[in-house]
Amino acid sequence: MNSYCDKWNLNPLKLPQHIGIVMDGNGRWATKRVLPRISGHHKGVERVQEITELCGNLGIEALTLFAFSEENWCRPEEEVYGIMGLLRWYIRKEHKRIVEKNVQFRVIGNRIKLSKDIIELIENLEKDTKNNTGMHLSIALSYSAQGEILRAVQKIVKNVQQEELNANEINEKIFEQSLDTKGLPPLDMFIRTSGEYRVSNFLLWQLAYAELFFDNILWPDFDSKKMVELLQMYSLRERRFGKTSEQLAEKSFNMTLG
Template sequence: MNSYCDKWNLNPLKLPRHVGIVMDGNGRWATKRMLPRISGHHKGVERVQEITELCGNLGIEALTLFAFSDENWRRPEDEVGGIMGLLRWYIRKEHKRIVEKNVQFRVIGDRAKLSPDIIGLIENLEKNTEKNTGLHLCVALSYGAQREILRAVHKVINKVQNSELNIDEIDEKIFEDSLDTQGLPPLDMFIRTSGELRVSNFLLWQLAYAELFFDNILWPDFDSLKMVELLQMYSLRERRFGRTSEQLAEKTLNMALR
């Protein structure tokens, strides 16, 4: 048994393998406190550190965080610059801790729009953690799911054109292996903070069977207690994947009798 699961009264067998979070509300959190919007992003980074550590301790396999979307490039230049500066600071500051915590770090999205020094910091951290076996921390940066799907389509087409793949061989697995999230477990749980009720172009393919959770709390206030509350709610949901409740009960019984 996982001692951290015991601490939080969580059943490790009913935890999601992969959690995706839209970390929304940083700017509004700051505005409510008469602070510059970038102050909310600074506070949000503290929550990233806290929730990442919690998920790792609980044995969750993968955590994908929506940090900056394709559309976010349209925000005021000073805010975008502040967020990019914060990203540089975070990677430099957390590099050693991420390596030591056995976290495998990955960034998904369109890196072409990022500055060369940020790309270098990302690639260096990815390289230094690629053999780690703990939590997969996946940061969606300059990311949009529709473009991710288009990138995957292009990869598959190129394989067909290069005679590496026959059209008849294309299936869900082949396509998933061409997505940015290739190699990660299926997405089980989606969380969005700040009260917005939309997925905002985040992991559209991966969301197919995910359990959706929308909460009014702003991301800078999203702490371990709130995360555990949602994980407890997740554990109570019946995930049937097209089966009936009776079939699930029979499957569970058969597994227990083995």
């Protein structure tokens, strides 16, 4: 039994394997306090550290965090510059800790618009953690789910053109192997903070059977207690995947007998 699950009164058998979070509300958090918007992003990074550590301790297999969308490049230049600087600081500061915590780190999204030094920081951390066996931490950066799907289609078309793949062989598994999230478990739980009720072009393919949670709390205020509260709510949901409640009950009963 996981001691951290005991501490938070969570059943490890009813926890999600893969959680995706849209970390929304940093700017509004700062504005409410008459602070520069970048101050909210700084506070948001603290929550990233806290929630990442919590999920790792609970035995969550994968955590994907939406940090910066492809559409966010349209924000004021000063804010974008500040966020990129914060990203550099975070990767440099956390590099050693992420490696030592046995976390597998990756960035998903389109890296073309990122500066060379940021790409180098990302690639070095990915290289240094590729053989780690702990939680998968994915940061969605310059990310668009529609763009991810298009890139996957382009990869598959290229493989067909090069006769490495037959068009009749294409199925869900083949498609998923071409996504940025290749190798990660299915997305079980989606969380969006700040009171917005939309998925905002995040993990559209992966969301197919995820449980959705929308909360009014702004991301800089999203602490371990709030995360545990949502995990407890998740554990109470019945995930049928197209089956009936009776079928699930019968399966559970047979497993108990076995």
